[in-house]
Amino acid sequence: KLINIMKSLRDIGNTVLVVEHDSDMMREADCIVDVGPLAGENGGEIIFIGDYEKILKDKNSLTGKYLSGRMKINIPLHRKPVNKETKFIDIRGARENNLKDINAAIPLNMFTVITGVSGSGKSTLINDILYGGLKKKLEGSYNERIGDHDHLYGSENIDAVELVDQSAIGKTSRSNPVTYIKAFDVIRETFAKTLAAERKNLSAGYFSFNVPGGRCETCEGTGQIKIEMQFMADIVLECEVCRGKRYKQEALDITLKGTNNVQKNISEVLEMTVNEAITFFKPFPKVSKKLKVLDDVGLGYLRLGQSGATLSGGESQRVKLAYNLTFQEKGVNTLFIFDEPTTGLHFHDVAKLLKAFDELIKKGNSVVVIEHNLDVIKCADYIIDLGPESGDEGGEVVAMGTPEEVVKVSRSYTGKFLNKML
DSSP: HHHHHHHHHHHHHOOOOOOOOOOOHHHHHHEEEOOOOOOOSGOOEEEEOOHHHHHHHSSHHHHHHHHHHHOOOOOOOOOOOOOOOOOOEEEEEOOOOOOOSSEEEEEEEEEEEEETTTTSSSHHHIIIIIIIIHHHHHHHHSSSSSOOOOOEEEEOOSSSEEEESSSSSSSSSTTHHHHHHHHHHHHHHHHHHHHHHHHHTOOOGGSSSSTTTTTTTTTSSSEEEOOOOOOOOEEEOOOTTTTOBOHHHHHOEEEEOOOOGGGGEHHHHSSSSSHHHHHHHTTOOOHHHHHHHHHHHTTTBBBBTTTTGOOHHHHHHHHHHHHHHHHHHTTOOEEEEEEEETTTHHHHHHHHHHHHHHHHHHHHEEEEEEEOOOHTTTOOSSEEESSSSGGGOEEEEEEOOHHHTTTTTTTOOOHHHHHHOO
């Protein structure tokens, strides 16, 4: 429907410019501009300009490789079966918003995808009823309103529930990916163990930009000075004392010897990308192991000290995913909920995201994803398809089962589109 609207806008004389990852949208485009080759430091170049047929043959375009099938997200060889031993979270009588007094059983210890057209009731069922209801049962209190339903069974089968959303990872400019996943703690400890730091009796806390010690006190470790303007937007300038480096000279004098004897101080480390830092910290496996998780979720291009305020919603969500992969306690079964995690992701990013979901499940967790992306849906162990339409004409369970079972349900729009993928 959206593609037809775009075309009709063009046909009456307009120019339509779309930023998109959807393969159907690209197939219908008159011209494709592909930017890359990768993300962050490794992107920013025009890789290809031309039509759909030409990008399929382009050797440099990662997009073209996925569109042509030279690279692809494979359908899993095995899906986890639902059988007598499968445990469920069972929702009964869900009737919030447009939900029509429905029952839905979500299998645990597997990858479940909630599908359906926009407005079919997916977020109401999962965010308002499943998440809210489980939060209240497991923690005893939940301040938000829980969606209207009769019963929620099976909470004893899990230890925790976690909604991994796209909200920012921190409320201040000090929050960044490495502090969030607690890798900065290990980096600071590594600096404190150098001979130069031990001679001067400098602790790990001295290398923090959040507390007094080695940080520049003029900018309080932010590297910037904010000048409040009375009638205009505030102006942010580089700190004149530390020149944006965040630290006093005494802290900057301490260097760490990384791979190939390259020496870097704490400020230079924070300026590195995750991928550069993984290489640099090879002699310190404790650090590189923690940073590797960020690369595993497709964030190898971020700078270590990059402010959380500059991250997109999708990037923030993947930092949280990296945190959960790192700090998952053994023997704790958590139900992880993701609401459209592929928003803003390229095929290549989606492939990494699916691997991360797989890791969570291997650790004994359950993953529930609200999603429209067919590459994600085809990899599900189990699908709950809502609809058939949106609003008042939605709110029913149209199909439940494996992707192969859902494609056989004639009422399911998801099944019709999924059939092409399978």
